[in-house]
Amino acid sequence: MVRLYKKHIPLKNHNNIFLGLIFLLMTVPTQIAHSQQQRFPKPEFQTEYQIPETERPNPRAPFMEYLDLFLLLAVLSLTTWLVLKKRSRKWILWVSVFSLLYFGFYRNGCICSVGSLQNLTLSLFNEGYSVSFTVLAFFVVPLLFALAVGRVFCASACPLGIIQDLVIVKPIKLSPWLQKSLGLFPFIYLGLAVLYAATGTDFIICRFDPFVGIFRMGAEFHMIVLGISFLLIGMFVARPYCRFVCPYGALLKICSLNSKYHLSITPKDCINCKLCKDSCPFDAIDFPTDEKENRASxxxxxxxxxxxxxxxxxxxxxxxxxxxxxxxxxxxxxxxxxxxxxxxxxxxxxxxxxxxxxxxxxxxxxxxxxxxxxxxxxxxxxxxxxxxxxxxxxxxxxxxxxQVIFRKRSIYEANRGDCFSCGRCMDYCPVGKPEHPFFKDKPEMVVKS
Amino acid sequence: MLNLDFEQQMNETEKIKRARQIAIIAGVFTAFVGVLLLLNYLQIKKSDPLNSLVLEKLVERLSSEPNNQHFVEEIRQVDLLMRKAYFTSLWQVRTGAYLMLFGAIVLVLSLRVYYSLRFAIDQPSADQIKEKKKRQLTQRWIGFSGALVIILAIMSAFFTMNHLKNYEPKKMLVHSKSDDESIEKVEIVSIRTTEKETDTVIITESTDVEVKQPEVAITQQPKVVVFNEETVKKNHNAFRGSWGNAVSSSTNLPTSWDGATGKNILWKTELPIHGYNSPVIWNEKLFLSSANTSKRVVYCYDRNSGKLLWEREVNNIQGSPATQPKTTEDTGLAAPTLTVDGEKAFAIFGNGDIIAFDLNGNRVWAINLGVPDNHYGHSSSLLTWEKKLFIQYDTHKGSKVMALSTETGKTIWETVRTNEVSWASPILAKIDGKFQLIMLANPNLSGYDITTGKQLWSVDCMSGEVGPSPVYGGGLVYATNEYARMVAVNPKTGEKVWEDNYYLPEVSSPAYHNGYIYIATTFAVVACFEATTGKLLWEFEAKNSFYSSPMIAEGKVWVFDTGGKAYIFESGGESKLISSPELGEKVFSTPVFADGRVYIRGIKHLFCIGVN
Known part of the structure; x- marks a missing residue:
């Protein structure tokens, strides 16, 4: 009975019927074994053997921190150019793969713009806590980019988003009512994260980061389960964490809604061919409005x-x-x-x-x-x-x-708040592309009636 | 042209087929590795070496036979095997996980290829549901979701219990006392009926008890225990009694008993784990400690019945070493004797752990002083006075004496000493109306101010590995050690009054009574000296050597040899052996006296001796 109150025994709580299924699919045991290994006690030697001192790694060199920041700026700048000028989904994809490997697997998901929100909050409410320039920059820079050109950070710099992006297999469309209802959660989560950080309780975004365990090959069992669940769902519901959970995404969304420049599906004038209509796995394309129907009553x-x-x-x-x-x-x-x-x-x-x-x-x-x-x-x-x-x-x-504000729209365009600037829709637009593959190489597959 | 199209079509079909096949193979592979990992994981859980029953039983058996090398070797073998198995399983899991990750990546890639090859843009169609209707539905669901959040918040506001709101420290005090109701009753009754001399243990109503709760106050009156010179003299709260001066005020003590027949053995109880420390007593409770390499325990017994009232394992102390320091078999990890201040019992162990429990076994505080570098093992016992806990911490890596707060365990003062490692215990002596802390080590005998920790005097007079503790009496401090000397020092002047080296104890400490000094040596001799001159007055050859220290009680000298035979002498300048009863068990500890009873810790049992 007493053990129920132990805070450090989360494993048993999850030994339920889903265990087997989840284990079949991903690398959970490694993470568990890893955590067990760390708390394994030293042998009780009864000889003259001297147990060596535990070595602690030195903190990351300041130069390397600035390298992180430099790479973040480079990735965001390059993506901006790829989105606005080059209009290349393929290169955005490769940049995102680099970011996943560097910020995700190499840097183990830390330093992270998503989590930096909490560091900043705590530093504001706790005099004894301060943040480095790098942490501050990681928080501010993606927001500034979002304010200028949209959510390019989500497209190719955030390892949490990229790992979900890469597992998208067959995305399904979600009804607007479901999207909008679930879309409330990131804001609630944002508020909770700020409250918990301000009171010095916990960094809940980091504690419940579903993917950091995969990057680090080590996390508590329930977090690995959560990460795998998001990836499994993400095969069919694209980027579920980014769309319905990410608190930093809520901030980016607000900034991106007011962005000065933003990805446009078509490079010139939209011809309303509707080819891009279903191209976005995130349902972030707004359709032309029906003048008659949308007249405000x-x-x-x-x-x-x-x-x-x-x-x-x-x-x-x-x-x-x-x-x-x-x-x-x-x-x-x-x-x-x-x-x-x-x-x-x-x-x-x-x-x-x-x-x-x-x-x-x-x-x-x-x-x-x-x-x-x-x-x-x-x-x-x-x-x-x-x-x-x-x-x-x-x-x-x-x-x-x-929901009761009607805006006139005559073309198909990316929703500035929801669009991750991944560039998928750009490939679908035939404007200015006489060599467009759907017209040229596979004419028989262009339209399936 | 048609043929080319056909070939292209075939290629596409073939690619889709291949992608599907790869996806199926990758899926099966991933699932298969997953099953193996699951089984391996369950195996790891099952054979967790941290909770091995086999190892636990072996360690238990070893604690009952600490010298059995066969057990030691067996434990090492089993431990090594389990560790090997455990780490091999970890390696298997890690390797399997990478294989599975590889399989999962192939699965995702092949599925992506499969779906992208089958992909075709659907013909754009008009939306089935009108925009306005969509928006209406969305408003409804946003409304539901928002309402749900607010309702959940309101529900949590009303249905979450806040225990802190009703928290009252006074109620908690009464409640926690009631946990040990039966024990308290025994204590109160026995004080009033049998312990005539404990009048000064004042039993009053605590001001903490609420007047509005008479039913609680009547049945569980919290006691205020006065800890002063009078109560300390009437209890045996430290190694060698009050302030460590080897004198007890108990009377009506039995002088004959027989462990074999049970004559005058009121009770005896088996001690689960071995330890060399002596018991201490406060009122009706008796405390001692034990330790082996796997655990350290403090025990509290009802000294009237021998019933174990509580036992507490000493663990989870910050800084406590995972590996216990190496000690010799004749010292171990529980050589130091506990001390009690009337409210709390304090224990120290050979790994530097020091802990305080209240008399009901509630842990009050615990710290680790750092592992003492001591080639036999730390053995200096504790003393308490004026809310301070005194620790003589003489190690190879430096020596010091410190006073900790008995309330919090925080250091009140700490004084660095210049002597070598020692095994002696401190004593308290009232000199010029003020208590001094006196300690012996190689090379000095020193006195310290108990308020500030300042060294008041020091005399270089000792050599060798110092085990016996000093004793104070008749205005002089007496110190001795085998292969060195016995000295009498005037603590007021620092003057060495006399010195002798005829009989010297190795472990046992001297006792003083009415102008006589008594010692018991490892060579099985009890000797008496004139305290003022150092003149040998008498000597007595015993059966076995002495580790136990002589005690003075009821005008008699009491000492146990290592064979368990007690020697009771009339105190004085002539050798008068009153009796020499046998306990029937080896003894290394020093006897304790209370209420006409003698308590002695044998190698396996705790004995209470009194008139049947």
Whole structure:
């Protein structure tokens, strides 16, 4: 019974019926074995053998950090040129393969723009914590590029996105209602990540990074399961993590929506041939609008007013609700967790098997002090919960509002928020390409009626 | 032209076929490797050497027979085999994982080729669902999703229990006391009925107990235990009794017993793990420790019944070494005796672990002092006074004395010493109305201020590997060591009063009583000296050598030889052996006295001796 409270035994919790299936498909045991190997105790030698000192690797040299930054800038600049000028999907693909190998497998998924969001947040809320210039640059540079030319970072620099991109086999189209509903989650995740980082609780983006375990060939069991699940789903639902989870993607989306320059499907004037219509595996192509149908009605106007009025209401209700849920949210903080555990079950203070309790007991700190500290943390969550809830309310309201705003569109064009600038659609456009393969080499396969 | 088209068509068909075949082969291969990995993983889990029952049993058997080299060799062999098997499995898993990764990459690539070859652009068609209807549906689902998030947040707000909100330290105090209700009852009853001399152990209502809860206060009155000179004198809270001065205030002690027939043996209990330390007592509880290479344990017994009240394994201490330091068989890892301050019991082990438990077995704090570099093993016992825990930490890599806070384990002061490694224990002596911490090592006998840790005096008077602890009495400090000398030093002046080297103990420490010094040597001699002059007054040849130290109780000198035979002398300038009862078990520890009873730790059992 006591072992249930042990925080460091996640493996058994996942020994369920899915275990076998998942093991058939990927390299999970390696990761588990790897983690077990690290905690394997030294033999109890009873001889004169001197156990050598544990060697610790030196921190990464500053030069190498700047090399990372240089490569990020180079990759983003090159991709920008490939997207806007060269218009070559093939070269974007090869650049992305390089990034996967370098930022993913060589750099083990770290340094990472996605996770840097948390470092930056913690440095803002904790005076004792600071971030290096490289971390700051990794956070800011992709956003600046998104603001200028769209999400080129997602296309060819983010190893998390690229590994999903490469496993796309037969993407299926998702209904807009499903996409938009699931599209709320990255914003909620973003808010939670900021709250947890600001309170010094945890870096949840890193903790639940599904792919870093694959890059490092080592992670906790549930994370490997999560990573494999995303890749399996990603064979048919393209880039599921990027579209429905990634919190940094939410920021990039906002920036990209306001980008000055952006990928265009057609290099000149769109001839509305519709060939690109189904080319995007991410359903990020907006179609020409039907003038007659999309004419705003009086009903639409009142809906707009209603949703606009709903913004402050939802922000308040969201703030109130999430602030009230501080007990649940704060329980992820190790001090709050331990204090709750020991107050609810004081007999566990005698438990010598629980590492957390053992550590606390040997620290000399009293339960009273621990509880006081936990209460302070809970207050932070209660306060921060108002901002998080208001943010969630705002996101819901704006998503609703966006559905009653009609924009005229006469051509097929990439949705600036959702488009990853991967360039697939460009290959489908026959404009300016007399040698277009679908017309020239395989005329019989162009149209399947 | 037609033929060319046909050939091209055939090539495409052939490629699709090949891609499909490769995908199937890669899929089967990946699945097959996956099954093997799964089986290997289960095998690793099953044969986890960290939780090997075989190894555990072998270690248990070794602890009962620590000198059995066959067990040692067997454990090494089994351990090596298990490690080899474990790491081989890891290698297999890693290799298999790379094979599987390769298979998965081929599978994904072949599937991509397969689908891309079969790909054709569908004829663009008009959307079946109108844009407005799509938007309406989307609004509905966004609304549902948003509502779901907010409802979940509200539900968590109402249904999540916040234990901290109702936390009251006072209630927790009462609650934690109630965990050991039966033990407390025994303690209160026995104090009032049998322990006449413990009047000063004040039992009062704690101010922490809430007046609104009379039912709790009546049944479980928390006690305030006064830790002062009077209570320390009436308990046996350290190695060689109060302040380590080898004197007990107990009376009505039995002078005859027989371990073989059970005469006057009130109870005896088997000790699960061996240790050389002596028991200590506070009121009705008796504490001792044991250790082997796999675990270190503190035990608490009811000294009236011999019932084990609690045992606590000493582990999970930051900085504690994974590999235990090498010690000799006659020292081990649990040679130092514990000490008690009336509220907490403190134990130190040969690996540098030091731990505090409250008297109910709740761990209060624990630290590691760093593994002592000591070729026999650390054996210096603990002492406590004025909320400080004193540790003599003389090692090859430097010597020091330190005082830790009994409340938190944090260092209050620490003083570097210039002597060599030693095995002696500190004592406390009241000199000019103030307690001093006195320690012996090679080459000096020194006194320290217990408040600041400042060295007050030091006399270079000793040599060799110092095992016996000093003793204070009659205004002088007495120190001795085999192959060196016995000296009497005036701690006020640092003057050496006398010196002799006729009889010298190796392990056993001297005792002082009414102007006489008593020693027990490894050569099986008990000797008495005049304390003021060092003149040998009498000597007695015993059956076996002495490791146990002589104690003074009820005007008598009590000492056990290593064969388990006790020698009880009348204290004085003439040799008067009162009795020499046999325990029937080897003894290396020093006896403890309380309430007309003698407690002694044998090599395997703990004995309580009293009048039946």
């Amino acid at each position: 009086r009903k639409d106007f009142w809906k707009f007013v209603f949703y606009a009025a709903l913004i402050p209401v939802l922000m308040f209700v969201g703030g109130w609700a999430v602030s009230g849920s501080y007990k649940l949210l704060s329980s992820a903080h190790p001090d709050v967790y331990l204090a709750n555990l020991l107050v609810s079950q004081p007999e566990l203070m005698q438990n010598t098997e629980n590492l957390d309790i053992e550590t606390f007991m040997s620290s000399g700190k009293t339960l009273e002090i621990l509880v006081e500290e936990a209460k302070i943390i809970q207050e932070k969550f209660r306060f921060g919960g108002w901002f998080l809830g208001a943010f969630i309310g705002l996101v819901i309201a704006l998503h609703l509002l966006n």
